Amino acid sequence: MLGMWGMLLFTGQVEEIGTEPFRIAAHLFLEGITAILLILGGLLSLKHSSRGERLHFISLGMLLYSVLTAGGYYLQLNNVAMTMIFGMLFLATVVFIISNLAIRQLPQ
Numbered sequence: 347m348l349g350m351w352g353m354l355l356f357t358g359q360v361e362e363i364g365t366e367p368f369r370i371a372a373h374l375f376l377e378g379i380t381a382i383l384l385i386l387g388g389l390l391s392l393k394h395s396s397r398g399e400r401l402h403f404i405s406l407g408m409l410l411y412s413v414l415t416a417g418g419y420y421l422q423l424n425n426v427a428m429t430m431i432f433g434m435l436f437l438a439t440v441v442f443i444i445s446n447l448a449i450r451q452l453p454q
Contacts, residue, residue, distance in 0.1 A: 347381040347412075380408040399450075403443070410439050 351374060354360050362370040383405035390398020417432030 347377050347384075351377060376408075377412060380405060380412055384409060403446070406439060406443050406446075410436065410443070413439060 351360075355363075360370060383401060387398055387400075387402030387405040391402040392398075413432050413435040417429050417436060420428035420432060
């Protein structure tokens with residue numbers, strides 16, 4: 347997420363900076379928080395920390411929201427390829443969440 351936004355900003359592809367600077371700044375801030383929490387939650391859950399596992403699920407929910415809204419943004423622009431990519435990312439995130447929930451339900 348951070349790399350993608352860095353590249354988009356560096357290449358001048360974020361037109362909203364000139365038209366909606368506060369909205370895009372808030373969006374970038376929240377996407378950055380999502381990326382950091384995904385990394386932190388993933389690392390802590392690998393250490394089998396209960397807080398890490400909860401943080402991991404929260405960050406996956408944030409990711410789910412993020413890819414859904416990004417897909418809608420590109421759908422509005424009639425960009426079919428990007429809409430399909432974000433649709434696949436949405437489905438992959440749902441599958442990942444469901445598989446993690448199933449693993450948590452297994453007897454230890």
